[in-house]
Each structure stands twice: as C-alpha cells, then as structure tokens.
Amino acid sequence: MSKQVSNPQTLEWQALSNDHHLAPFSDYKQLKEKGPRIITKADGVYLWDSEGNKILDGMAGLWCVAVGYGRDELAEAASKQMKELPFYNTFFMTAHPPVLELAKVIADIAPVGMNHVFFTGSGSEGNDTMLRMVRHYWAIKGQPQKKVIIGRINGYHGSTVAGASLGGMQGMHDQGGLIPDIVHIPQPYWFGEGGDMTPDEFGIWAAEQLEKKILEVGEDRVAAFIAEPIQGAGGVIIPPDSYWPKIREILAKYDILFVADEVICGFGRTGEWFGSDYYGNSPDLMTIAKGLTSGYIPMGGLIVSDKVADVLNEGGDFNHGFTYSGHPVAAAVALENIRILREEKILERVREETAPYLQKRLRELADHPLVGEVRGVGLLGAIELVKNKQTRERFEGKGVGMICRGHCFDNGLIMRAVGDTMIISPPLVISKAEIDELVAKARKCLDLTARAVLG
Numbered sequence: 086m087s088k089q090v091s092n093p094q095t096l097e098w099q100a101l102s103n104d105h106h107l108a109p110f111s112d113y114k115q116l117k118e119k120g121p122r123i124i125t126k127a128d129g130v131y132l133w134d135s136e137g138n139k140i141l142d143g144m145a146g147l148w149c150v151a152v153g154y155g156r157d158e159l160a161e162a163a164s165k166q167m168k169e170l171p172f173y174n175t176f177f178m179t180a181h182p183p184v185l186e187l188a189k190v191i192a193d194i195a196p197v198g199m200n201h202v203f204f205t206g207s208g209s210e211g212n213d214t215m216l217r218m219v220r221h222y223w224a225i226k227g228q229p230q231k232k233v234i235i236g237r238i239n240g241y242h243g244s245t246v247a248g249a250s251l252g253g254m255q256g257m258h259d260q261g262g263l264i265p266d267i268v269h270i271p272q273p274y275w276f277g278e279g280g281d282m283t284p285d286e287f288g289i290w291a292a293e294q295l296e297k298k299i300l301e302v303g304e305d306r307v308a309a310f311i312a313e314p315i316q317g318a319g320g321v322i323i324p325p326d327s328y329w330p331k332i333r334e335i336l337a338k339y340d341i342l343f344v345a346d347e348v349i350c351g352f353g354r355t356g357e358w359f360g361s362d363y364y365g366n367s368p369d370l371m372t373i374a375k376g377l378t379s380g381y382i383p384m385g386g387l388i389v390s391d392k393v394a395d396v397l398n399e400g401g402d403f404n405h406g407f408t409y410s411g412h413p414v415a416a417a418v419a420l421e422n423i424r425i426l427r428e429e430k431i432l433e434r435v436r437e438e439t440a441p442y443l444q445k446r447l448r449e450l451a452d453h454p455l456v457g458e459v460r461g462v463g464l465l466g467a468i469e470l471v472k473n474k475q476t477r478e479r480f481e482g483k484g485v486g487m488i489c490r491g492h493c494f495d496n497g498l499i500m501r502a503v504g505d506t507m508i509i510s511p512p513l514v515i516s517k518a519e520i521d522e523l524v525a526k527a528r529k530c531l532d533l534t535a536r537a538v539l540g
Contacts, residue, residue, distance in 0.1 A: 149380030209243025288325030314360025352376030356436030
C-alpha cells in the first residue's frame with residue numbers, strides 16, 4: 086500500500102483487517118504494520134483500489150479470471166440460478182440440471198477418454214479427492230498396498246493437508262501435518278538447477294528421477310504420479326522440450342496412474358483447453374478449478390478417465406464428498422464461462438494472436454541488466470532476476486523479487502514474485518495494447534529495482 090492514504094475509508098478498512106481478518110499466505114505482523122491494499126472494483130484487465138489507483142492485473146486474480154472482470158453474463162447466470170434453485174446437494178442419489186450439463190460440457194472439451202467429473206469447491210479439494218480416489222481405485226483392484234503418490238519438489242497442489250503433502254513446497258511442509266506415503270522428485274527447473282547441462286540433457290535427467298523413484302519405492306507400492314504441466318506457483322517453471330516425452334515413455338512402462346494438476350493450465354491458459362493438450366499428455370485424472378468459472382464463484386473438480394471410472398463403478402460406495410460438490414450456482418456460472426470461451430473464440434485468439442505477441446514482447450526484457458532469463462508459454466511468463474547474467478548468480482539476502490513487486494504495486498501493475506522470479510498470468514482477454522502497457526510497466530519497475538539493488 087502506498088504510504089500516502091487520502092481516502093479515510095481506506096484506514097477504516099485496514100483497521101477492520103487488523104482487528105478481525107486472518108488473510109491466507111500472509112505474515113500477520115507485517116500485514117498489520119503496513120495494512121492491506123483494498124481493491125474495490127474491477128473491469129476487463131484492470132483493478133482499482135480504495136485510493137483510486139488503476140492497476141493492470143498481470144496475474145488474473147490468482148491465475149483465474151480468464152474472461153476478464155465485469156462480465157455481466159456471469160452475474161446474470163448466477164442470479165437466474167439463485168432464483169430457480171439456489172442450492173441442493175448431489176449426495177444420496179440426487180442431482181440437478183446445471184451439474185449434469187456441466188459434466189457433459191467438460192467431457193466434451195477434455196482429452197479423449199476423460200468423460201467423468203467429480204465436482205469440488207476448489208482445486209485443493211480436487212486434489213484431496215484425487216488422493217482418496219486413487220487409493221480407492223487400487224483397493225478395488227485388489228492392490229491396497231499401492232498407496233504411494235509421487236509429486237515434485239516445489240510443485241503446488243493446494244494448501245489443505247492433502248494438497249500441501251502432495252505439493253513439494255518446503256515452507257508448507259515445515260508447518261506440519263503431512264500425510265504419509267507421499268514422496269517427491271526433483272523439478273524440471275533448468276534455469277535454477279540445471280547447472281552445466283543443456284536444457285534437453287537436464288529435462289531427460291529430471292524425467293529419469295521418476296523412474297528412479299518408482300524403482301526405489303517399488304512399483305507394487307506406487308499408486309500415481311502427480312504433476313502440473315507447467316508449475317505455476319513454483320515460478321512458471323516450463324519443462325525443457327525433452328521432459329514430457331521422456332515422462333510419457335517412463336509412465337508407459339509402469340502400472341501407475343498419471344494425474345495432471347490443471348488448476349492453472351486448464352481452460353485456455355496455454356492456448357489449448359488444457360496443458361495436457363499442449364504437451365500431448367494423456368493423464369488418467371486431471372484436477373481443475375480457477376479458469377473453470379473465471380474465479381467469479383468458487384468451484385473445482387477432478388476429471389476422471391473411463392479407465393478409472395469403470396473400476397469405481399464396481400467398487401461400491403465412494404465415501405467422499407463436499408456439501409458444495411456441484412453447487413448449482415457455480416455450475417451455472419461455469420457453463421456460461423465455457424460458453425463465452427467457446428463462442429468468443431478466446432482460446433483461438435490466445436493461441437494465434439495474443440500469446441505469440443506477449444511472448445515476443447516479454448523476451449525484449451532479456452536485455453535488462455537484472456534479467457537472466459525470460460520464458461513463457463501461452464499467457465504465462467517468468468522473468469528471472471539475477472546478479473550475474475552469465476553465471477545465473479542470485480542476489481543474496483536482498484529480496485530482489487519483493488523489491489520489484491513493491492515497485493509494481495506502486496506503478497499500476499500486479500506482477501507476482503516467487504523468490505527472485507517475477508511471474509505473470511494475465512486475463513485471457515488481454516489485448517495487444519494492454520500487453521504493451523504491461524511490458525512497459527514491467528521494464529519501468531525493473532529499472533527502479535536495479536537502482537535499488539545496484540545503486
């Protein structure tokens with residue numbers, strides 16, 4: 086928040102935050118000292134705070150506002166459904182039209198052979214569901230010992246106990262409550278961890294760690310491998326070109342399930358419906374959320390292949406679910422959101438126009454003295470901040486990413502910091518002119534950061 090507060094109501098809202106609100110992923114002492122920035126309205130790709138500042142939202146909320154802010158159609162879909170059937174559960178052999186229609190629409194756009202959906206309230210709940218479903222699947226098949234799930238270091242799969250366990254973020258693991266029989270392998274992060282290997286060499290090495298772990302644990306104990314097509318919260322980590330083909334080769338050798346966490350990549354972020362489509366992967370299960378409703382209302386789910394669903398159909402009760410599984414209002418909003426994505430040909434525009442343009446413009450920042458690498462796919466991008474461009478050496482102890490993020494906030498741009506990696510994921514409806522604005526503001530903030538850390 087800017088130090089100068091001109092709107093008295095800003096101080097009132099900040100006082101309410103200090104007195105009553107516990108925010109997610111926050112240092113409460115620091116938040117109390119500085120006070121939160123209060124966002125009051127939004128339209129298109131822009132936000133406004135309570136001080137009247139206009140901000141380009143380079144993160145689409147939290148990766149989720151695909152069709153942009155202010156879409157009346159989504160509000161109207163919610164209102165209509167609230168008046169007709171505001172809520173009913175999908176337990177005990179009941180259902181309602183919106184959830185059934187949505188399941189069909191999702192099956193239509195999902196990869197071939199994925200025709201079933203279990204709905205949840207979030208991506209975290211989707212991964213909780215996956216954990217229980219995968220273990221239930223193997224128990225039905227008479228192999229209850231297949232419980233171990235392999236994830237990746239620095240992967241992110243939510244912040245419930247199951248989500249944090251499946252993910253590989255040490256800061257979350259350090260706060261305890263982890264679930265047994267979940268193990269992790271190295272991430273395919275060439276810039277940060279590739280050393281002297283070429284990207285393709287490193288991609289092969291990183292993929293081979295999956296086979297090494299399967300053999301270490303024992304194929305008869307491994308239930309599944311879970312991975313994001315592109316790691317989002319870990320820093321927009323895009324695997325080398327050699328990575329996914331080698332992973333597919335390894336998965337074909339072993340009797341384990343493949344789970345793609347599509348919470349960030351799903352619903353057009355890469356220019357395809359799913360990141361699995363972009364890479365040519367064939368998962369057995371896919372976790373979804375975020376872009377499913379463009380973040381207008383909470384909803385998540387798990388898309389399940391026929392292979393898995395056929396086994397579940399023979400297994401009796403699946404004793405799992407949530408009050409809001411398939412909530413009718415959320416389902417109605419998701420249906421309208423997918424209609425907009427389809428009828429306005431938003432994915433086609435991302436794939437053919439705005440994604441190539443964003444990636445071209447972003448890479449112009451590679452000449453900046455602080456920038457060690459610029460990478461991206463679709464409408465995802467990452468900018469690595471370094472002390473030495475040749476050796477990839479980082480600034481030690483300066484918190485350069487947070488310094489840059491602060492300059493972004495103060496100059497009308499939301500760009501997220503993951504350590505010293507700046508990342509973006511703008512709404513899918515961003516225009517070329519707005520991309521120009523984003524890149525210009527990013528360069529200005531890089532310049533301000535360089536002055537702060539280099540003098």
